[in-house]
Amino acid sequence: NAGVTQTPKFQVLKTGQSMTLQCAQDMNHEYMSWYRQDPGMGLRLIHYSVGAGITDQGEVPNGYNVSRSTTEDFPLRLLSAAPSQTSVYFCASRTGGVEAFFGQGTRLTVV
Amino acid sequence: AQSVTQLGSHVSVSEGALVLLRCNYSSSVPPYLFWYVQYPNQGLQLLLKYTSAATLVKGINGFEAEFKKSETSFHLTKPSAHMSDAAEYFCAVSFRYSGNTPLVFGKGTRLSVIA
Secondary structure (H helix, E strand, O other), X not given: OOOEEEEOOEEEEOOOXXXXXXXXXXXXXXXXXXXXXXXXXXXXXXXXXEEOOEEEEOOOOOOEEEOOOOOOEOOXXXXXXXXXXXXXXXXXXXXXXXXXXXXXXXXXXXX | OOEEEEEOOEEEEEOOOXXXXXXXXXXXXXXXXXXXXXXXXXXXXXXXXEOOOOOEEEOHHHXXXXXXXXXXXXXXXXXXXXXXXXXXXXXXXXXXXXOOOOOEEOOOXXXXXXX
16 A cells, blocks of 8 residues: 655756656545645645546645646646745645645755 | 644753643634654654544654644643654644645644753
């Protein structure tokens, strides 16, 4: 049982490049979300999805796109990377209104 | 709107001393409440959760938290700190009756344990 799997674990991008952070869960959870973690800021919600085909914006959505074509996968796309997007990104899934399960994170550096 | 406030971005205790990490929430409806722990360079791991009428909740690694509605608090405690408890701790809240809604996190408290 893998839980929530994020790839890659580390990534360095140049300003203006695009990339996709992958997130997959094998628990059949309806709800998935993306957070970014920055020092002193806690975890801030970027985008979330309550089921396949349904997504919504969180607190800090600018510069990011998401889609949810299947229950299992919820990729996060950076359209044109900026240094302000240097952060650690976490994907999470949950169901039934109880706890969220987190991936191990992707550490992204934009130079 | 829901929100979570963690008092103290950094708490330092001696090994064997009481650990107290503070969390206050704001929610217009009865909440679910959670404490997560994050060890260096790792993801978040659930410590404990409040989802029912039992106001004192016991979690892993000897931690517990008490839900106090009158104080809108959910403070995390451990009677005796261990060196391995050094980590960052996050309090989170979600609506109880809204199914799958986002968790809202506090800014975190970094716990240091001094030998």
